[in-house]
Amino acid sequence: MTPFGRGIIRILGFPLLALVSLALALSTTGSKLLVVLDPSINKEDYSIFFDDLKGRDFAIDFRNANDPHLSLFNYGERAYDHVILTLPPTQKALGPNLLAKPLLEFMTNGGNVLVLLNPNEHALGSVREFARELDIHLPFRDTKLVDHLHFDTVASPNLHDTVILDPATSLVAPSILPVATSKKIVYSGSAFALGNNQLLFPILRASDTAYVYDPAEELLASDSPFVSGTQAYLVAGIQARNNARAVIVASSSMLSNDAIDAADSANRELAAGITKWTFQESGVIKLESVTHKLTNTAEKNPQIYRVKQNITYEAEISEWSGDNWVPFVADDVQLEFTMLDPYYRLTLTPVDANGDSELYATTFQAPDQHGMFTFHLNYKRTGLSYVEDKRTVTLRHFGHNEFLRSFEIPNAYPYIASVVVVVVAWVLFTVLWVFSGPEKVPEKKTQ
Amino acid sequence: MAPKRTPRQAVAKAGAVSSSRSLATESPATSGVSTPAASRIPAVPTAADTSAIVYQAWNSYVADTPRKLKLVDAFMVFLVAVGLIQFVYCILVGNYPFNAFLSGFSITVGQFVLTASLRMQANPNNSSQFEKFTPERAFADFIFGSLVLHFFAYNFIN
Numbered sequence: 328m329t330p331f332g333r334g335i336i337r338i339l340g341f342p343l344l345a346l347v348s349l350a351l352a353l354s355t356t357g358s359k360l361l362v363v364l365d366p367s368i369n370k371e372d373y374s375i376f377f378d379d380l381k382g383r384d385f386a387i388d389f390r391n392a393n394d395p396h397l398s399l400f401n402y403g404e405r406a407y408d409h410v411i412l413t414l415p416p417t418q419k420a421l422g423p424n425l426l427a428k429p430l431l432e433f434m435t436n437g438g439n440v441l442v443l444l445n446p447n448e449h450a451l452g453s454v455r456e457f458a459r460e461l462d463i464h465l466p467f468r469d470t471k472l473v474d475h476l477h478f479d480t481v482a483s484p485n486l487h488d489t490v491i492l493d494p495a496t497s498l499v500a501p502s503i504l505p506v507a508t509s510k511k512i513v514y515s516g517s518a519f520a521l522g523n524n525q526l527l528f529p530i531l532r533a534s535d536t537a538y539v540y541d542p543a544e545e546l547l548a549s550d551s552p553f554v555s556g557t558q559a560y561l562v563a564g565i566q567a568r569n570n571a572r573a574v575i576v577a578s579s580s581m582l583s584n585d586a587i588d589a590a591d592s593a594n595r596e597l598a599a600g601i602t603k604w605t606f607q608e609s610g611v612i613k614l615e616s617v618t619h620k621l622t623n624t625a626e627k628n629p630q631i632y633r634v635k636q637n638i639t640y641e642a643e644i645s646e647w648s649g650d651n652w653v654p655f656v657a658d659d660v661q662l663e664f665t666m667l668d669p670y671y672r673l674t675l676t677p678v679d680a681n682g683d684s685e686l687y688a689t690t691f692q693a694p695d696q697h698g699m700f701t702f703h704l705n706y707k708r709t710g711l712s713y714v715e716d717k718r719t720v721t722l723r724h725f726g727h728n729e730f731l732r733s734f735e736i737p738n739a740y741p742y743i744a745s746v747v748v749v750v751v752a753w754v755l756f757t758v759l760w761v762f763s764g765p766e767k768v769p770e771k772k773t774q
Numbered sequence: 775m776a777p778k779r780t781p782r783q784a785v786a787k788a789g790a791v792s793s794s795r796s797l798a799t800e801s802p803a804t805s806g807v808s809t810p811a812a813s814r815i816p817a818v819p820t821a822a823d824t825s826a827i828v829y830q831a832w833n834s835y836v837a838d839t840p841r842k843l844k845l846v847d848a849f850m851v852f853l854v855a856v857g858l859i860q861f862v863y864c865i866l867v868g869n870y871p872f873n874a875f876l877s878g879f880s881i882t883v884g885q886f887v888l889t890a891s892l893r894m895q896a897n898p899n900n901s902s903q904f905e906k907f908t909p910e911r912a913f914a915d916f917i918f919g920s921l922v923l924h925f926f927a928y929n930f931i932n
Contacts, residue, residue: 731871733932739871741863742878745856746927749881753920756849760913763842 353384355647356437356607357408360385361399363392363425364413376582376598383608385409398424399433408438409606413579414445414454427456434571441605443579444516461565462522463575466539466553472518472561472577474537479513479589489515490537492561494593499529503564503610503710504600510593513586516578518559528709530574530601531562562601570712574605608647610710612655615643615684617716619702622690631721633729636693642675642704644714645684654685662689663703666722670694675704697724846893850886857882873932881927885920892916 360380364370370377370389381387388407390397400406410433412425430453434440442454444465458465471488479489492512498504506512512531518539521527538555554560561581564574580586586594603609618627622637632638640662646655656677663669671694675687693700700722706714733739839847860879869875895904895912904912 730932733871733874736871736874738867739874739931742860742871742874743931745860745878746881746931748856749853749885749927750924752849752852753885753924756845757917759845760842763845 353650354408354606354608355611356439358385359406359408360387360411360606361407361409362387362389362411362413363397364389365392368413372583372585373579375584375587375595379595379599380602383603385606392425393422395422397422399429399438400436405433405436405438409441410438411441411443412454413443426453427460430457431460434567434573435569437569437571439571439605439607440573441602442573442575443582444575444577445579458519458575461573461575462524462527463563464520464522466517466519466577467541469543470517470539470541470553472514472516472533472537472539472559474534476536477534479515482513483515486542489513490533492531492534494597497531497534497561499532500564500710503604504530504597506593506596506600510591510596512593512597513581513589514561514578515580515586516561518554518561518577519563519575520554520558521560521563524565526567527563527565529560529563531560531597532557533559533561564604564710566710566713568713570607572605572607574601576601603649604710607712608649610712611647612644612706612712612714613647613652614704614714614716615645617642617702617704617718619718619720628718629720631723632693633723633725634693634695634697637690638693639688639690640675640702641686641688642716643681643684643686644706652683654680654683656680656685659708660687660704660706663705664691664694664700665703666696666698666700669703670696670700693722697722840898843893843897846889846896850889850893853882853886853889857886871932873930877927877930880930881923884923884927888916888919888923891919 362377377387398406399410410430412430430440442458444454455465471486472490473487474490475487477491477493478487479491482489490513492514493508494501494506494510494512495508497512498506518533518537521529533556535556537559538552539559540552561577562574564572566572576582581594582598586592587598600609617640619638619640620627620629621632622639642660642662644655644657644660645652647653658674658677660675660677662671662673662675664671664673671691673689673691675689677685678688679686698721700720702716702718702720704714704716733743857879860875860882864875864879892912892915894900895907895915896909
């Protein structure tokens with residue numbers, strides 16, 4: 328970017344910067360995006376959402392759900408980098424290539440999945456199964472999220488099913504989705520429940536006074552709603568152990584032009600935040616290099632250390648800023664020095680930013696325990712790519728000629744002196760014994 | 775065992791003398807009453823008794839012990855002193871170069887044991903028990919054992 332360009336950005340302020348970076352943003356894992364769309368869904372209703380994606384260099388392939396040639400894999404390789412699934416209301420199934428198993432296999436191979444549930448229909452079997460694999464429990468068909476205290480008075484004056492969410496309280500993961508708090512999120516649809524999967528985390532939840540009910544049997548459902556209050560989740564994400572990401576949005580209407588164009592709506596930023604995180608444009612960090620060595624020496628990554636030696640460990644971590652790698656600064660990166668158990672768990676300090684990465688370092692004295700030890704860097708935080716690195720080294724004991732000699736230790740001087748004194752005194756004693764003469768001994772013997 | 779019997783008799787005499795002296799310092803009026811107690815008094819020696827005992831023992835030791843055995847005893851006292859000093863130092867300062875401490879302490883103990891053996895064999899009073907071994911032979915054994923001990927102690931210092 329030219330200095331002139333930067334000046335313009337500074338003058339026009341943050342909104343334009345956000346738009347420019349939106350335009351330049353590029354996924355770290357690829358740009359091939361499959362959108363599974365039903366013909367009954369009017370693409371024009373979501374034009375702003377898809378134009379934003381095209382503006383971020385995604386090569387979008389719109390396909391019909393029952394297209395017989397649609398496949399996530401091509402000769403065993405992933406055919407796409409990312410998939411957006413929208414649920415067709417007119418069909419009973421998504422087709423044989425979009426069952427839960429191929430979708431999970433797609434994630435296993437590193438693909439990212441964004442599922443947009445339909446607000447008016449129940450989820451199809453395959454998507455329900457896919458969600459259940461991620462420990463997300465989808466609501467029953469035809470249910471609605473209502474909030475009799477925070478609703479859109481124009482869109483739903485009677486049913487209260489178009490709810491208004493405050494990002495300050497509803498956005499559970501603001502580090503993943505930074506949305507200006509003065510704006511509101513417009514939402515209409517149902518909500519799901521989350522299980523205990525530890526990789527799963529909520530992104531957007533309903534307000535305290537909202538609940539899910541079935542309009543057909545209102546009295547029954549109001550007694551025991553499917554989910555209610557802050558346990559009703561609208562957007563949830565999961566990052567698999569291979570860093571593949573999946574996000575489920577409970578209602579695709581949140582991303583429609585109507586919701587985006589509504590007055591004071593934060594939905595566009597929300598949509599951008601969700602897709603950026605899902606498609607590996609934000610929250611992506613990587614380990615550039617790892618070195619360990621004896622402190623104040625040049626040789627890098629030796630295979631063997633001795634107990635009680637001072638070891639310096641360094642790691643470089645960088646973060647994807649949207650168009651280039653920048654230093655990633657955090658104060659909670661930790662190193663474990665383990666043999667079965669961690670002998671040390673040390674916080675790495677960011678010492679230097681060199682170019683596109685931040686250098687973390689720590690120095691410690693190896694424990695007085697020989698064996699096979701591992702430098703284990705394990706940085707797993709919600710919303711960030713997992714960073715893990717293991718380096719195994721040998722820790723040997725002291726060589727027999729590596730201990731201090733006693734005469735180098737002042738403590739030992741009295742002991743050494745006593746040995747010398749005893750030997751000298753013994754020599755003196757033997758001399759005196761030999762020359763002391765036997766004159767008294769015979770007298771005693773005669774007695 | 776004639777020399778040992780002499781101090782014991784001396785002790786008995788000294789005890790009798792001192793007890794009669796202590797009775798004399800008490801009031802004469804009670805002397806009649808304390809007469810049965812007087813036979814019991816020698817069993818409990820006073821400080822004066824103790825010093826007298828030590829003095830007697832020392833005198834008999836100086837008079838009756840051969841010069842070579844006195845030399846041996848002096849050497850043994852010296853070894854005990856050196857060992858005690860090291861032990862106190864170890865308690866106060868610590869045993870950090872532990873092998874140095876072991877070396878220094880065990881050379882005093884070992885030398886003490888060897889010297890005690892020499893004293894037993896060289897003592898003319900024990901000659902009946904060591905008929906096969908002359909004092910010269912005992913001394914040669916002592917030299918040999920000591921050299922081995924010193925060799926090990928020197929190596930163990932590290």
